[in-house]
Amino acid sequence: MWKDHETEALNFLPIGVLVLDDAQRICYWNDWLATRTNIPAGIATGKTLPELFPGLQNLRLESAIKNVIRYRAHQMLSQTLNRYIIPIPLEESAAPGPSMMQQQAHLAPLARAEGIYALVSILDMTDSVRRSDALMAQGIALREASIRDALTHLYNRRYLWDWLENQLSQCARYGHPLACLMLDIDRFKKVNDYYGHVKGDEVLVDFSRAVTEHLRASDILVRYGGEEFVVLAPHCSLADASELAQRILNSVRSSTIGGLTAGQITCSIGVADWTPTRPCTSEELLKTADERMYQAKLSGRDRVANGAGSLASPQVEQVK
């Protein structure tokens, strides 16, 4: 099939090269493949790939070979969609990643006096896949860091605006409501001043956990500012959101938060909603919820305000 100097040249190439005939039998197998697979050319020649690698069935490769030999149509098999063509296990590595050499293959028609063959060249893509995976992991970690609050791991204000813009577009399109709860821990400054900032941080973390327990998978909780939090609940009416707020209020009041006695930590909640009949912007929704939260504070704290008057809560011991 090849002249000596051609074989020598193909054996020098830093890629795998094999040639298949119309019965998909190997007619040529270069040194690169022999070294990587531990299968010498003498053993590979005359066999099909499934004979050489029992269990290997690659219908895409078979079809590509047919297209090359029958129609002289160049074919490309990507690493992204195929992972590998020839199974070549990688040496054990401490780094996580693929267990098989990742490959990209190009198939070209090779005309010889006795007929058309498929010339398959195989590129080792493992290093670039590892690099791309590492970059991707780093990118995802950076993105997570940019949208999360470092202390509570809740979403931050930056994420809130993006999320809310998208959700309000969906609400407008499909005509469903969305509720917004603005929560503020009562007299949090006194907790910090009396117990110190470490205890204050514990309170914030426990508070976020206590609130999360009452949310659905589709709701999000955001740390909006120091001790201010926002719950956004799609498909939730003002009445349902007010009930949710009351449940959160009761739960916070009856929980041990930051190691403090139940009842020492309470919160005030303002509830607002977006409906197809009373649409508003993201900013207006947050502003209304914020104003109602202050209304709840002014009405005595530890209560919910939803624009229809504050819902009274039992008097409890507050942090002095």
Add this chain to the structure above:
Amino acid sequence: MTTLSPFEQDALIEIANIGMSRAATQLSLLLNDEILVSIPTARVVEAKDLFSTLGLAQQEDAVCAGQELSGGLEGYSLLLLPLEQSRTLISSLIGHKPLLEGTDMRIFEHEAMTEIANIIISSAITVMADLLKVEIHLGVPGYGKKALDALFRRTSANGTQHHVIVLDARLNATHKQVSGSLVLALTVYSLSAMLTRLHDFASGNIKV
């Protein structure tokens, strides 16, 4: 202005859809998912109007990959997807990988789009070769601007702009529908030869 008669249009759509069913089988096997590909319409447009016909403002709004045609028909074949459609397709095909939004997708788009185009173009052209009894060879797959330049080179020989055949393609992958176009830019001689073969095929003058 070259146009397709309803007769030629039906024949072309029929041939292209046979090719697409082959492409769908290959893509389904490759991706272990049910992929459907169909060509509902075909038309001839002036090459210079290609992007505006497809509703694209500029070349950068599309992702494309293609292959040179030689032998009995000479020209260039290109699969072209609007940028957002390409991202939808690639992310649904390689959804097991964590992907970032924006430019990071291009790493995957480039390679995967080239292979998807390779599968779709090969399937369409080989069926065309079989049914129209024309020997057509396909060159090395190219991607992006290189592919687009090759297509326009084929349609602007001698300083005159020519026509391209646009086959509107619909791909359904993991319950997402993606729309794109399979574009055939043929030399003047090949376009005329192909229309003659299509007419013969539709009239039953070519035995399958």
